[in-house]
Amino acid sequence: MGHGMSEQKAPSQNTVRAICALGLVKGVPPEVAAHVASLARVDVLPGGAGVFTQGAVAQRAYAVLVGAVRIRQIGSDGAQALMRMIAPGEMFGTVALFTEGYYPADAETAMPSHIASWSKADFMALTMHSPQIAINIIGMVGQRLANVQNRLREMATQSAEQRIAHALLMLVEQSGAVQAGACEICIPLRRRDVAELAGTTLYTASRQLAAWEKVGLLARSRQMLVVRDANKLRRIAQGGLL
């Protein structure tokens, strides 16, 4: 991480609270969770800052405390795709510490963010000494696997409209704040992000988002997208008509 662009600080009380609320330390004794927080480095980054680079040796495991991170992967054929948006409370760059040791994608902040991270040595020691932390990691990676497998099946069997609906519903689940029945997706999304998450073209995604805005299913609030009727969107995702 470029230190010129980040302000690094000792964990504040808010930060410790955010770290103790991570799925990573679910069911772990409070003193172990506090130890996990004490080992964290916290970087305060502007939007568009690189956190790690595809192909680099994995040296740290990360969590978003505030903000959002884009995970983008470039294939051997040169084509790039958004693999996932990481919302507050979620980890990223973790699996590479346990597999071949290279980050499989680029990670970049999508907005001003607070990013916690742990060195590989500390993270592996935590995993070795706390079976509950290891089990939490298996659960998180397993949940990620289930999500990606669902998306893969959708790609083979569903229309672009359904896949765009699924992509928005996943973002609502990750980061949705419900206000007066509407769900605001608290991650700044470009139309290109939605297209790539749904595995469709920018043209198709733009046309679909505009159509849904026109009928009032979606709205924009500042940079954020608001889903005004999540149930209707769920019916569309399942192949029903608007």
Added chain:
Amino acid sequence: MGHGMSEQKAPSQNTVRAICALGLVKGVPPEVAAHVASLARVDVLPGGAGVFTQGAVAQRAYAVLVGAVRIRQIGSDGAQALMRMIAPGEMFGTVALFTEGYYPADAETAMPSHIASWSKADFMALTMHSPQIAINIIGMVGQRLANVQNRLREMATQSAEQRIAHALLMLVEQSGAVQAGACEICIPLRRRDVAELAGTTLYTASRQLAAWEKVGLLARSRQMLVVRDANKLRRIAQGGLL
């Protein structure tokens, strides 16, 4: 698992050896690996036998010792897709024990198979008491995640021809036996399996496989597919011409 169709037996020496060679017990002391083997149930199943059903409560974790297993998922829209073939030495049905507790797919033998399995209680106890086993599971699930993410990116960016080439290369990696420079995929594959793994139609997959057989890149040996030139297939996967 239907006990009417399976012959269950105490682990033989061969079986113990096969279990001790699983990635699950990599780096684990021999006495712990032997304990893992002693806790296993082994089912000897014919081809086409169901191992578990999508939506059922996850009660056991499984590994293929001999044979192969198809993992098929049906979506909320009713469409079904082959998610993965499981080759000897690989585990399946494991993640559900750590996540919401329901199998996310159907598992069915693709040929006569020996399947080892562990009860949820035993498997969780092994994970709690051996951090190395937990770390091995994170590595396996993480590798699976990386594979599925690659396939997802391919779906968005690559031609059907490239995706079929990638699907065959993955199968070679999982279960390939190299003989005189050619790689035999030791899993019986229907053309429909290849189509679903590559996320394309049966028509497109059949036409592509036939074209590759015609030019001698692929051959059939009994029920199995033989890749006669893996390097050429790799070039096709990367977008080069045949």
